Structure formats: structure tokens, C-alpha cells
């Protein structure tokens with residue numbers, strides 16, 4: 300039996316300012332740091348063998364705070380470019396509310412949530428999914444098959460894409476899926492990586 304836990308990073312300064320972030324490398328806010336520590340408290344009964352984060356500081360810092368809270372600072376950590384947020388292209392750095400005023404809610408909603416529509420010069424969720432899942436299959440999956448407990452701290456859209464693949468969600472389901480900052484999803488997996496149980500940690 301292996302445990303896989305997916306956590307979205309805590310609130311960043313760009314989340315607070317309601318700015319499209321993508322690959323911008325922004326820090327956590329004090330609230331985001333608190334959300335990371337709380338995530339550690341919510342995970343208190345669990346022991347991890349290995350942890351992954353993206354190479355963006357909001358993900359790395361969230362993982363660091365979780366492991367410190369768990370007194371599991373010696374867990375090996377791998378930071379991977381493949382786990383970075385969806386690249387938001389020309390939208391990166393723009394305020395979301397102003398972008399809605401300029402282009403309309405329907406267009407902005409398609410850019411944010413559609414599976415196949417790319418933001419200008421950015422990645423579709425489908426492309427994000429291909430790079431995230433390729434990494435999952437080659438790097439994370441083999442650890443889970445060996446029965447390791449794995450913690451992954453990543454981003455809103457990478458986790459939506461990964462959850463779609465793992466849970467077999469439809470396009471309509473992934474387009475409606477919202478993951479809050481600090482949100483935690485856990486899976487109990489069999490050796491073939493089939494889900495025996497999936498749950499959100501309160």
C-alpha cells in the first residue's frame with residue numbers, strides 16, 4: 300500500500316493581488332505561510348518517505364514549512380521544473396479583474412479553466428497535463444509502486460491536470476474543479492497505482 304498526498308501551495312503575493320501568476324516566481328504571504336503550517340498540522344498522522352515540489356519558491360517554501368511542522372525535515376525533497384504551474388503566457392502579471400473588464404468574463408474563464416484553449420502564448424491545461432503526467436509516470440509512480448509514501452506540493456492547474464488523469468475525471472469535471480490554496484487531496488493506491496481510496500483532508 301502506498302500513500303500519495305497532493306497539496307496546493309499556500310496563498311502567494313500574486314494570489315492576494317489577484318494577479319495571473321503561472322511561472323512568475325512569487326513569495327508566500329504571511330497567510331500563505333500560515334496555510335502551509337496548517338497543512339502540516341492536518342497531515343500530522345502521516346509519515347512520508349519522499350517529497351516533491353516545483354522549482355517555484357511558493358511551492359518549495361510550502362513544502363519546507365509542512366515538513367518542519369511534521370518534524371520530518373530529513374525527508375528527501377526533489378524540486379522539478381515539470382511540476383511548475385501552467386505557463387500563463389501573456390496573462391502573467393495581469394490583474395484578473397482588469398483582464399475580465401477588458402476581454403469579458405467568458406473569454407477569461409475559457410483562458411483560466413478550458414482544457415484545450417491556450418491563454419495567449421501560454422500552455423493549455425492539456426499540455427500542462429502531458430508534462431506533469433510524464434514526470435509522474437517516470438519519477439513519482441515508481442516510488443509509489445515500491446510502496447513509498449509520497450508528498451507532492453504543486454500548483455492549482457498542475458494539480459487539476461494530475462487529478463484528472465489519476466481519478467479519470469471528464470473534461471467537464473476538470474473544468475469545474477477548483478483547488479484552494481493549502482488544499483489537500485490524499486490517495487491510498489494499490490501496487491498498480493489503482494486508487495483504493497481518495498479523500499480531501501479537512
Ligand SMILES: O=C(O)[C@H](O)COP(=O)(O)O
Nearest residue numbers: 318319320321384411455
Ligand atoms: O497561476 C495562477 O494565477 C494561479 O496559480 C492559478 O490561477 P487560476 O486559478 O486563475 O488558474
